[in-house]
Amino acid sequence: MQNVSRSKADALRPIGVFDSGVGGLTVLKSLLAALPEERFLYLGDTAKVPYGNKSRETVTKLAFENLLFLLERQVKAVVVACNTVSASCLDLLVDAFRIPVFGVIEPAVEAAVQTTRNGCIGVIGTRGTIQSGAYQSALKARDPALKVLSRDCPLLVPLAEEGYADHQATQLILQDYLGDFISTGVDSLILGCTHYPVLLRSIQAVVGPGVTLVESGPMTARRVFESLKESHALTPAPGSTLSDSPHDNGSEIEIPPQVRYFVTDDQPRFSRVAAEFLQREIGRVEVVRVVS
Amino acid sequence: MQNVSRSKADALRPIGVFDSGVGGLTVLKSLLAALPEERFLYLGDTAKVPYGNKSRETVTKLAFENLLFLLERQVKAVVVACNTVSASCLDLLVDAFRIPVFGVIEPAVEAAVQTTRNGCIGVIGTRGTIQSGAYQSALKARDPALKVLSRDCPLLVPLAEEGYADHQATQLILQDYLGDFISTGVDSLILGCTHYPVLLRSIQAVVGPGVTLVESGPMTARRVFESLKESHALTPAPGSTLSDSPHDNGSEIEIPPQVRYFVTDDQPRFSRVAAEFLQREIGRVEVVRVVS
Numbered sequence: 260m261q262n263v264s265r266s267k268a269d270a271l272r273p274i275g276v277f278d279s280g281v282g283g284l285t286v287l288k289s290l291l292a293a294l295p296e297e298r299f300l301y302l303g304d305t306a307k308v309p310y311g312n313k314s315r316e317t318v319t320k321l322a323f324e325n326l327l328f329l330l331e332r333q334v335k336a337v338v339v340a341c342n343t344v345s346a347s348c349l350d351l352l353v354d355a356f357r358i359p360v361f362g363v364i365e366p367a368v369e370a371a372v373q374t375t376r377n378g379c380i381g382v383i384g385t386r387g388t389i390q391s392g393a394y395q396s397a398l399k400a401r402d403p404a405l406k407v408l409s410r411d412c413p414l415l416v417p418l419a420e421e422g423y424a425d426h427q428a429t430q431l432i433l434q435d436y437l438g439d440f441i442s443t444g445v446d447s448l449i450l451g452c453t454h455y456p457v458l459l460r461s462i463q464a465v466v467g468p469g470v471t472l473v474e475s476g477p478m479t480a481r482r483v484f485e486s487l488k489e490s491h492a493l494t495p496a497p498g499s500t501l502s503d504s505p506h507d508n509g510s511e512i513e514i515p516p517q518v519r520y521f522v523t524d525d526q527p528r529f530s531r532v533a534a535e536f537l538q539r540e541i542g543r544v545e546v547v548r549v550v551s
Numbered sequence: 552m553q554n555v556s557r558s559k560a561d562a563l564r565p566i567g568v569f570d571s572g573v574g575g576l577t578v579l580k581s582l583l584a585a586l587p588e589e590r591f592l593y594l595g596d597t598a599k600v601p602y603g604n605k606s607r608e609t610v611t612k613l614a615f616e617n618l619l620f621l622l623e624r625q626v627k628a629v630v631v632a633c634n635t636v637s638a639s640c641l642d643l644l645v646d647a648f649r650i651p652v653f654g655v656i657e658p659a660v661e662a663a664v665q666t667t668r669n670g671c672i673g674v675i676g677t678r679g680t681i682q683s684g685a686y687q688s689a690l691k692a693r694d695p696a697l698k699v700l701s702r703d704c705p706l707l708v709p710l711a712e713e714g715y716a717d718h719q720a721t722q723l724i725l726q727d728y729l730g731d732f733i734s735t736g737v738d739s740l741i742l743g744c745t746h747y748p749v750l751l752r753s754i755q756a757v758v759g760p761g762v763t764l765v766e767s768g769p770m771t772a773r774r775v776f777e778s779l780k781e782s783h784a785l786t787p788a789p790g791s792t793l794s795d796s797p798h799d800n801g802s803e804i805e806i807p808p809q810v811r812y813f814v815t816d817d818q819p820r821f822s823r824v825a826a827e828f829l830q831r832e833i834g835r836v837e838v839v840r841v842v843s
Contacts, residue, residue, distance in 0.1 A: 305604075306609050313816050417705065432720045
């Protein structure tokens, strides 16, 4: 019985989600849609953003610090809502921690493999993600016959964050970045950075309607749902088994709002950009220090 | 006599220069031109770049860490080749340390006041620099009758670093950013970020030939020269008093190349971008850890 009670208490714990900044909110949006009963802690490491241009060693160190911050707040699982971290050190994180850790690369790869008709898949992302070769090798591991083209697009994150998603300048830069994908007949393009869904319209306009854009958010959310369900770690719907759950001494896990937002640097614009990314107001943002 | 010898040994010590990344190299370029006998240590905090979107508190902490790193390497003076740091905490640094610390804002303000004919001055910079109001108040302190217009231009740093200085997209974004300056009759525009001299041609094309662009590098270099000269801390020219200098126990200060480059994150592209910014090859770059 001890085990069952323990499991019910665990099920009430929040899910941690972290990113270098605001980009991971596009993944959180999918998580909120797929897991409406869950509570979330979102950590944006705004003091260290961007991760995309940093070395693997630095990114790994930052990822461990973020994960420890979330673990101290009793999360039951962590979603690494950042392609750069997923590409740099996901295996290390999965191996190192007891709770399940989910990345965003494998889900996007799965979605792209299901989507492509001609076996020619494109990947765009930050410099760190693309140089790591993580997408390229995950795709090849699934099917060595796939033709994979990749390109780093370092200007897209600042353009998305500065509200230039639909600006003509962004279109011109996208033409630069995406020209090769169009000419080589890619039929599915993985948006390998959590910021890119904000640029969806502009990217689609440049690549044309024949190319399917693949986001990692929806498939990641489905995987989290399935994994938690399998391990009986989903938060029960209101009115179901909730009243059976044992009283818990740690008041830390009894958090009223569905999402608590933490940032490592106080930036008034986080709330504004977050509202755009999530397409809803986010309320209070807590500034915290994350240091090893 | 002890004092005189000490002063000669001090004069042989290098000058420290730091920035959040590669931008400060435009200032280093001016320093190398104005102070050809000096040796320099350049620190680019590439693990934490960019500073421009971070809070004042975070920027101050990072600035202290960088300064301590340079002090440990026996510098005789430090140039804060970063507008965001100069705007956030220069007074604090100047007061806190024994060696002279130079910022880039006052020199640019002095140059702009000398340049303007109609008393209408524009300032562009990162979000942090502009929101601090440092340029605006420094200009008003010199002459309350000056009309000052300012605008943060957060996309210009990534555009400069990504080699888009002369791209049509950059021109479109500059038209967005600089429209108000043109319509209000600004005749001098301070480039309040050390990256912006790289965009000089594009900025000039957008504002037109009637607006004088003001960089901080040359005037900063002149101030450093004058200050070191006044305190007899300039490195003597070869063949002059060098042979009189006492033997020094700290071999740390006997460094052969004119500039040693340190970065906090290993980025192969630092050398490439640096060569563009400095307009010469920079040789070896040392990766170091700067942590308090």
